Amino acid sequence: DVAKDVDESLIEKFLAEVDTIHIQENLRELTDVPHMATTPGDEKTVQTMLRRWQDADTGLDDAWREEYNVYLSFPDANNPNKVTVVDAANAVQHSIREREKAYTSDQDDPEVVQPYAAYSPAGHAKGKLVYANQGKPSDYEQLSQTLNLTGTIAITRYGGAGRGAKAINAAPYGVVGVLVYTDPLDINDGFMSDTNETYPHSWYMPPSGVERGSFNRDFGDLLTPYLAAKEETYRIPPENIVGIPPIPIQPIGFEDAYILICALGGDAAPSEWQGAFNCTYNYGGPGFKPTSEFNNSDVKMDIYNKEVIKNSANVMGVIRGSVEPDRYVIYGNHRDSWVHGAIDPSSGTSVMLEITRVLGWMVKQGIWRPRRSIIFGSWGAEEFGLIGSAEYTEQYFAKLSERTIAYINVDIAVFANATLRASAMPSLQNVIFKASKEVNAPGESSTSVYEAWKLHSNRTSPTHGVIPRLGYLTGAGSDYAAFVHYLGISSIDMSYTYDRSKTNARIYPAYHTAYDTFDYASKYIDPGFVSHQAVARTAGNILIRLADSLLLPFNCSDYAEILEDYLNTAVTLYQQQLEAHKISTEPLKRAVAMFRTNAQQLEKMIHNSDLANETPLKVRRINDQLMLLDRAFLDPLAFPDKYAFRHVIWTSSSAGKATFPGLADAFAQAESSGLDSDWDKVHYHLSVVSQAIEGAASTLADVI
Amino acid sequence: DVAKDVDESLIEKFLAEVDTIHIQENLRELTDVPHMATTPGDEKTVQTMLRRWQDADTGLDDAWREEYNVYLSFPDANNPNKVTVVDAANAVQHSIREREKAYTSDQDDPEVVQPYAAYSPAGHAKGKLVYANQGKPSDYEQLSQTLNLTGTIAITRYGGAGRGAKAINAAPYGVVGVLVYTDPLDINDGFMSDTNETYPHSWYMPPSGVERGSFNRDFGDLLTPYLAAKEETYRIPPENIVGIPPIPIQPIGFEDAYILICALGGDAAPSEWQGAFNCTYNYGGPGFKPTSEFNNSDVKMDIYNKEVIKNSANVMGVIRGSVEPDRYVIYGNHRDSWVHGAIDPSSGTSVMLEITRVLGWMVKQGIWRPRRSIIFGSWGAEEFGLIGSAEYTEQYFAKLSERTIAYINVDIAVFANATLRASAMPSLQNVIFKASKEVNAPGESSTSVYEAWKLHSNRTSPTHGVIPRLGYLTGAGSDYAAFVHYLGISSIDMSYTYDRSKTNARIYPAYHTAYDTFDYASKYIDPGFVSHQAVARTAGNILIRLADSLLLPFNCSDYAEILEDYLNTAVTLYQQQLEAHKISTEPLKRAVAMFRTNAQQLEKMIHNSDLANETPLKVRRINDQLMLLDRAFLDPLAFPDKYAFRHVIWTSSSAGKATFPGLADAFAQAESSGLDSDWDKVHYHLSVVSQAIEGAASTLADVI
Numbered sequence A, B: 001d002v003a004k005d006v007d008e009s010l011i012e013k014f015l016a017e018v019d020t021i022h023i024q025e026n027l028r029e030l031t032d033v034p035h036m037a038t039t040p041g042d043e044k045t046v047q048t049m050l051r052r053w054q055d056a057d058t059g060l061d062d063a064w065r066e067e068y069n070v071y072l073s074f075p076d077a078n079n080p081n082k083v084t085v086v087d088a089a090n091a092v093q094h095s096i097r098e099r100e101k102a103y104t105s106d107q108d109d110p111e112v113v114q115p116y117a118a119y120s121p122a123g124h125a126k127g128k129l130v131y132a133n134q135g136k137p138s139d140y141e142q143l144s145q146t147l148n149l150t151g152t153i154a155i156t157r158y159g160g161a162g163r164g165a166k167a168i169n170a171a172p173y174g175v176v177g178v179l180v181y182t183d184p185l186d187i188n189d190g191f192m193s194d195t196n197e198t199y200p201h202s203w204y205m206p207p208s209g210v211e212r213g214s215f216n217r218d219f220g221d222l223l224t225p226y227l228a229a230k231e232e233t234y235r236i237p238p239e240n241i242v243g244i245p246p247i248p249i250q251p252i253g254f255e256d257a258y259i260l261i262c263a264l265g266g267d268a269a270p271s272e273w274q275g276a277f278n279c280t281y282n283y284g285g286p287g288f289k290p291t292s293e294f295n296n297s298d299v300k301m302d303i304y305n306k307e308v309i310k311n312s313a314n315v316m317g318v319i320r321g322s323v324e325p326d327r328y329v330i331y332g333n334h335r336d337s338w339v340h341g342a343i344d345p346s347s348g349t350s351v352m353l354e355i356t357r358v359l360g361w362m363v364k365q366g367i368w369r370p371r372r373s374i375i376f377g378s379w380g381a382e383e384f385g386l387i388g389s390a391e392y393t394e395q396y397f398a399k400l401s402e403r404t405i406a407y408i409n410v411d412i413a414v415f416a417n418a419t420l421r422a423s424a425m426p427s428l429q430n431v432i433f434k435a436s437k438e439v440n441a442p443g444e445s446s447t448s449v450y451e452a453w454k455l456h457s458n459r460t461s462p463t464h465g466v467i468p469r470l471g472y473l474t475g476a477g478s479d480y481a482a483f484v485h486y487l488g489i490s491s492i493d494m495s496y497t498y499d500r501s502k503t504n505a506r507i508y509p510a511y512h513t514a515y516d517t518f519d520y521a522s523k524y525i526d527p528g529f530v531s532h533q534a535v536a537r538t539a540g541n542i543l544i545r546l547a548d549s550l551l552l553p554f555n556c557s558d559y560a561e562i563l564e565d566y567l568n569t570a571v572t573l574y575q576q577q578l579e580a581h582k583i584s585t586e587p588l589k590r591a592v593a594m595f596r597t598n599a600q601q602l603e604k605m606i607h608n609s610d611l612a613n614e615t616p617l618k619v620r621r622i623n624d625q626l627m628l629l630d631r632a633f634l635d636p637l638a639f640p641d642k643y644a645f646r647h648v649i650w651t652s653s654s655a656g657k658a659t660f661p662g663l664a665d666a667f668a669q670a671e672s673s674g675l676d677s678d679w680d681k682v683h684y685h686l687s688v689v690s691q692a693i694e695g696a697a698s699t700l701a702d703v704i
């Protein structure tokens, strides 16, 4: 039936079927062994996904694997990376721990990869130690004002700058190696002791815990920009890769960082640089203080990471749409972890498997088939830089651009038990709200996910009053990146998360460590899996509405509201100086006003239509306008230095202003340099964003 | 009726209504005065278009003007460009004619612009004359082997290289100014005398005739790349424009070129450099021969061109579609000429006005409304670089990309009376053939346009046997460029043209001269306007079929045939050397084979469907696959040095091979340099085109 709308009773059935025990058992199976990308454990999860999605009773219409040959970086199991303190005679005075301390047997699995910095070059570095705070450009700048950094090793803490940036920022100062650790201040609310404070006594990171990670800046396979990484695809020479550390870098636990930092000489670092250790964080002499046993000693790094091209698999599954099979709703999460990955990513994968179990069962029972096609993606090698999802979008760029309604990403499903967190294009705000109103908050019977969310994080909308605060997808933190930034597909990224009044942790403390296990997840993140259930219900509800609604549940006026917000910020922050440089903001104002007018007209037209009795082509026409709205914001040439960032509203920005990113970054640069050529770039970005908004607005106008 | 197909009786009605007298009178009105872009004569044609398209009985649903502020270049009417021969004392020995000789009163109109090279810099140059053949890189290279070109003025003939390239190629050798003329060998089949051979005695160019033109390389407004040139749009500094002459250049008539060239000293130029003058073309001493009255004299150029930003208008008109108003068929031609422009472009505009008269009349009578919307564009400032159409595609990029079925361009409708010439994406071959079979060849009652075409120019297709030869849209010769290369819209460019056995003229001899008038067109190009009529009927027939067919008349297998042809050429020419450099052609072979397979599957599926009784959404789904096929070949990053060229199959190429252009150019470069980095680029382009073809093929497969 081409005029059939979403069936509310079916959504109720879906919500009722989503089950905590299934999610728990999914997680148990997925976290059985470490499953870092391309390892045997990863292949085991591939088989799990295929078996589930091909199940005769609860599987999808079809499921298969798709492989890419991608550039990864691993430590050498036979020759572990070593960080030591050595005296003048090169005698080792202290060795940094090579494996995290095991509290449960699974943490002792030989497949637990040594902590390392993926894409750090191999190499040997030795030098006096300095403390460089978070490794930001301003940190090294400040440090270099009193110290000559040439030949030093810098120890930095996580936060404030991207992982790889800590080494990239250091190299110009002559720093030869970088260590990075997680300060208990930033992750443990200050707690440090594993005798009673940290895991297994709580969710806090134990002293030997180390956050692994990928130290690249750009996403996707680094050797095949804009080309799917197939066997015979052209690869750039590895020496041409940009955005990876030029000098060795290695992550260590705070147990070792404590020993190193508290022994540092030199002046005391400023108060913002101080962490939770019970000592003063000094800059370093460079090197250790004369009173330390390490006096005159160097820190030595011996890094044996190897880059290798390996075969990484996505697992794909589909439910074919009944009326519009050529329209896709895509739902995805990565499958690979650093170690057992119970929370990252298996909490999300457990949720995805529960959603597909219920939907697959409804399809196999013959009680449901979505109007539009649903594609599920279990992405490979996300931890190395969103590789599986990025390669997928490169391979199928045209098809996905033309046909994709929306992309839903649930990576870490549950960070904590307090509230929903969702980031999305503003046009999807309404369907997220609608779905979250229909799901009970975890463990609640009378409070909805929506109400709990609004309580924890809200804003006042000129149109809607007080509503939950929806985030923006301006970054590249998970697999939504290629969909948002490269393809311009309206996307959602969501999870359950913290009560920020209860913790300042940057992220859940076991993140990317050997402690992210089933035990940890079930005891400290989501006992009873009720938050997992709430996320599965909310995300699944959204998924069904996107797939089944006769009229796509997109709201253009909510997009207009955010554009107006961005405009107001730009006018407040920039207009005076723009006028001083004879750059008019009128085109931008006109564009935003036109977007608002056309959005209202479209909504009025929809409101005045009896869609169930309209011709299917009229409904399709409106749906095409809605589906393609975000595509109109793409400009493949506007950000030549940001790989695959094309969406002029959501592109990443370093200016830190809630406004148009190209304009904000160009303005910051021009204000700082004062160069005419930089003010030209401000004018350029103002024209780019004005034209994009006007172009998007014109797609919302009457179609001819 | 959503299932209604094209009405053949309506096409017959259209064909019967298309009338030679109307076309003739259109041409008379349009060529009344010179109508160079942004002049009062241009505004007069704007008013003509608006009046016709807003006519109550024969107009369109709506018509309006759209303006852009574009960067143009004009001579100074108060200070004409001068080219003289001066002796050592700077006394003028000879002055090049500043206006063409008038044979009719309209050629004497003060609004006839002085011959000039648009975008040539103003400046004064003086030096010894040399003859540089066609101004190709190889010509200057050869000349420089015996002569020091520093400080010389080069005289070149049209042909062999782009207009501006003749100056760009010269500058590195120290040449300070360039003249360009049309050799009678290249345009007049050798005829030179206006006493009895050239116009007004024939269609040949009179001795004082000068081809004007734009001497830029890239299309679109030069100051606003990728941005629509609105008043407040960011403009690059003029000094950053690339692809325009770095030294003064001026076109002159062959009457003057004869005097200069036949007086040149130095060695005789090779035989391929010789033209039709009754003297030996020497290289120049540099300078004139000792026996010439110009012995020791210099050629002096005083160029006063001025660049100015002016307001140029497109005139747009629409007929709203009844069933799928959000699908556009666009038909366009430029409106601006260099002088009276009877053939270029007014022959095409006369045809467009006759098509819109008949279609408008059918709409106003209520006997027809197209299924899809039809947009007509009367583009401004094409002669300066396809500016009006390019700015239009920049402004409405998203909307046009999403909704445009096809673009039909008829610029010069009739070059000559012999045969149809059409270039198009191969998927449109079939509808062009179908339409051309239904139209009588000019002045014939039993031979179709198709038959005459096949007689003049044919090829043997593996599928269809002997068929007319359809050309490729690899260049940027008219307003189709932005549609083909920037937007990836399936396009057609067509006209009536020569019997090549009867003339070797590069183009019709009055091209871009003051002789391109109504008198010339009606006497020598198309007496009786029967070829105009044939073009109007053929183009209109195609237009109606594209707008009204239930299933779009696109044939994907015809595209596959050309891809296979390109592949075979690539394998023959390149495979051996590619293998020697360890570059596999397998991905390309697999991609082309996949394209063929998927095209056949789609056609089989269509064949097995009863489309009139299918749901409208199924038909729309297939039509979307067909419409968007060319979009899948776009890569906005593959050709960074070619402005707005994104279509990896049809992008311009300098290698001169009928195969994939990026591959061909990269191969030529690598073969010539032998550098590993250049072979890397070959591999890159092989991956780019393979991925694009595979991506396109995947859009033809079953939609999920």
Ligand SMILES: [Ca+2]
Residues within 6 Å of the ligand: A220, A221, A223, A224, A225, A226, A227, A228, A229, A390, A391, A394
């Ligand atoms: Ca890639």
Ligand SMILES: [Ca+2]
Residues within 6 Å of the ligand: B220, B221, B223, B224, B225, B226, B227, B228, B229, B390, B391, B394
């Ligand atoms: Ca422009």
Ligand SMILES: [Zn+2]
Residues within 6 Å of the ligand: A334, A344, A345, A382, A411, A412, A478
């Ligand atoms: Zn993750």
Ligand SMILES: [Zn+2]
Residues within 6 Å of the ligand: A344, A383, A512
């Ligand atoms: Zn992660």
Ligand SMILES: [Zn+2]
Residues within 6 Å of the ligand: B334, B344, B345, B382, B411, B412, B478
């Ligand atoms: Zn033309």
Ligand SMILES: [Zn+2]
Residues within 6 Å of the ligand: B344, B383, B512
């Ligand atoms: Zn022209």
